[in-house]
Amino acid sequence: MSKRLTYFIPSLLVAISLSASITACSDNSIPLQNTANTAGTIKQNNFGKVSIRLDGLAKAGSGFNTKANFTDNSITKIKIEVMGYGISPAISKTIDWNRNSTETYSILVPGGKNRIISVTGMNSLNVPVATLSGLADVFTDSTTVLSLNYGTTPAARVMKQILDTRSELVSKIDGEKLKRLIYNITAYNDSDGTYGAGKVNPLKVDVNAISQRILSNNGDIDVNAISDFSTGVEQGNLKVYVKDKQGNPIMSGVTIKVNDITGNNAIQNGSYSTMQVDQGNWQITAKAYVNANGTTIVVPLNGDDAKNIILNGGKVLYATKSIKVTNTLEQExxxxxxxxxxxxxxxxxxxxxxxxxxxxxxxxxxYDARVIYEDDSYVNDEVVWEISDNNIFGISPTGVLTGYKNGSATLTVRSILDRDKSYSYG
Known part of the structure; x- marks a missing residue:
């Protein structure tokens, strides 16, 4: 079936023909099942399974009194992302989270070395609150069980920097050596959530320096060469101002976020904020909701409230900027x-x-609809469902599709935010 793209309204158009069933086609780059794999071996583009233990995420550890962590009661969802060499785009799944459960979540992952698994806790507005990460080798037709904590996160951060800089090195690096190097720097103890006396807080590990050392050594790692990494990285201070297009300051109701994986003061509300972030390259964003007249900032209480703002003609305002923090001096x-x-x-x-x-x-x-925004955030079901012929099949406001008789029609999934273009597959 050929693909066509039209431009009049932002929507997903699916052409549907009915005989005994309703069928349509669109692209999906991630296979849903494994193909001819050999158990216990790593083969590129063949799939294995990673089981992630979620029960330990909310465990509070001493020395990690960050503003945002998995003990934060605002977290209602978990977003799981898998990155690695040959995986593009990142595999992403979002699930509801019950912090009191002992759930283990499994996700299908292409086989390969040093897969980066990231778990992000999000609030009801889909705003990231905290992130933990880890590394895993994935074997085809096998299951790898992974626990994430503060101690596993630095190795994943190092690997992500290498993936972004020289991706071909990822499959060469010995992930176990990298984990041992991080342990020698931190002496993190998962059983009680502490790091060693005189060692480095895992949230303060100099990820950039370690990444540069590994890159300069063409992927080789000396697990005992820790003297250059024995002090934690100092944080820089940011003064953040938010304005509208006319240059007027916005004094409240803005969510400001820096993609600092430690979660240290990474989320603030207000147009003027002083934030502390690790030294390195970061992306800073600001987001706000306005009413239908575009004159008043509206602060949604939850995801449904945000959706109602849009349904009533409001908009989402957004800005982003790349920043580089190189020292502890204050930067505006x-x-x-x-x-x-x-x-x-x-x-x-x-x-x-x-x-x-x-x-x-x-x-x-x-069915569920997902609206992806230019900042790569997304919302579920912030759409209107439409069909071209109600006699052929029906669609409910929540995406329940029911066929009535043989024939053909078009299902349209329309974004309620941006009405300037459309997305169609037929």
Whole structure:
């Protein structure tokens, strides 16, 4: 079936033909099942499974009194991301989180060395609150069990920097040596959530210096060469100002975020904020909601409240800027807000992106829509569902599709935020 793209409204258009079933096609680059794999071996583009223990995320450890961590009661969802050499784009899954459960979540991952697994806790507005990461080798047709904590995070951060700089080195690096190097620097003890006396707090490990050392050694790691990393990295201070397009300061209701993986004061509310972040290269963003007239900042209480702001004609304002923190001196940053635009609209069946729609006549199928914004954030079901012929099949406001009789029609999933363009697959 050929692909077509039209421009009039931001939406996902799926052409549907009915005989005994409803079918349609779209692209999906991630296979849902393994193919001819050999257990216990790593093969590029073949799939294994990573089981991530979620029960330990909310364990409070001494010395980690960061503003935002997994003990934060505002966290309602968990976003799991998998990155690595040959994985593009990153594999991403979002699930509801019950902090009192002993759940282990499994995700299908392409086989390979040094896969970076990141778990981010998000609040009801889909704003990241805290992140923990870890490294895992993934074997085809096998399951790797992974626990994440403050001690596993620095090695994953180092590997991410190498992936972004010289991705071909990732499969050469001995991940176990990297983990041992980090342990020698921190002496982190997962059983009680502490790091060693005279050692470095894992949140303060000089990830940039370690990455540069490994790159200069062409991937080789000396696990005992820790003298240059024996002091924690100092944080820099940012003064952040937020303005509208006319240059007027916005005094409240703005969410400011720096993608500092430690979570240290990474989220603030207000137009003027003093923030502390690690030295390195970061992306700083600001986001705010305004009413239909564009004159008043509206602070949503939760995801449903944010959706209602948009449904009532409001908009989301957004700004982003790359920054480099090189020392502890105070640095001023000004962000100018503009309308946040929709990048794409995707259709999901559970956790799987849809590559075909199949529904027997009179047998309902529940689909979810995901709106991806230009800042790579997304929201679920911030859409309006439409069909071209109600006699052929019906669609509910929540995405339940029901076929009525043989025929053909078009299903449209329309973003309610950006109405300047459309996304179609047919």
């Amino acid at each position: 940053v000004t962000l100018t807000l503009d309308t946040l635009k929709v990048k794409s609209v995707e259709l999901y069946d559970g956790e799987n992106r849809v590559n075909s729609i199949t529904s027997e006549i009179s047998k309902p199928v529940n």
